[in-house]
Amino acid sequence: MTLIAIVGATGTGKSAFALDLADAYARGGRAAEVVNADAMQLYRGMDIGTAKLSFDERQGVPHHLLDVLDVVDEASVAEYQSAARAAVDEVIDRGSVALLVGGSGLYVSSVIHDFRFPGTDAEVRARLEAELAEQGPGMLHTRLREIDPETAASVDAQNGRRLVRALEVIEVTGESKAARLPDEPVPWRPHGIVHLRSERSTLVERLDARVEGMWQGGLVDEVRGLIPKGIERGVTARKAIGYAQALGEIDRRLTRAEAIAETQQLTRTYARRQVSWFKRYRDAVTIDADDTVARGTELARLAAID
Secondary structure, rough: OEEEEEEEOOOOOHHHHHHHHHHHHOOOOOEEEEEEHHHHEOOOOOOOOOOOOOOOOOOOOOOEEEOOEEEOOOOOOOHHHHHHHHHHHHHHHHHOHHHHHOHHHHHHHHHHEOOOOOOOOOOHHHHHHHHHHHHHHHHHHHHHHHHHHHHHHHHHHHHHHHHHHHHHHHHHHHOOOOOOOOOOOOOOOOOOOEEEEEEEHHHHHHHHHEEEEHOOOOHHHHHHHHOOOOOHHHOOOOOOOOOOHHHHHHHOOOHHHHHHHHHHHHHHHHHHHHHHHOOOOOOEEEEEEEOOHHHHHHHHHHOOOO
């Protein structure tokens, strides 16, 4: 197996599992490299709030598609798909195993499945963005629900960018299902999937502690340093969970306690959506992220596959 996706909700230890797997391969004389599939880890300088591994923490394992965007850049799944697949091809061409690691479900799916993104239309996009600014995401979500309830159910009702894109795709293609991932996706290339899961109560406790640790670790100072680099103008970066709240604290729209509490709530909600998304990966091997025996068994199984 030359491509393995390691997925799961935030806080389930995907990066640590990938490093352990790379080590297991190395002990068997085979190299492995990580390809990032976390949308926010694409951004330079967004480290604390994304739990991005430092260079030393990567333990000598090559990591790709980290720190490739400036905070003023808009993340694009279509562009990511092209870059990630190129990275995977290069890793495999070197005779290594590509480990696609991250919790951004659409980003992972864009790589492992033969999913093709419809083109864009600048006029349609501009009109929908104007409607979003004037009416808010609720109206767009209602419209999407009327046109395509299944797609609407998979999109966060407050995610204006995703709503605009879904409606744009439907209008441009004339197909109500065009913005939806296929029910039976065709693999881009042979791959395996490991889905790490934790009990909800355990995960919530861990996520709440992680958010508090982000503030203790200097998230607000990190964000303050990103302001001169344009994070307040960033379409994607400024809305990232934790970063938006840190900006609110800096602007004094939120107290520190409010910023932390809001980030914890949004992180818990995001984790629920991730769990729901990855349930659709029917061929995934799902293991309890906190079960050391299960982890070890799966690491050994993967390392033994040719």
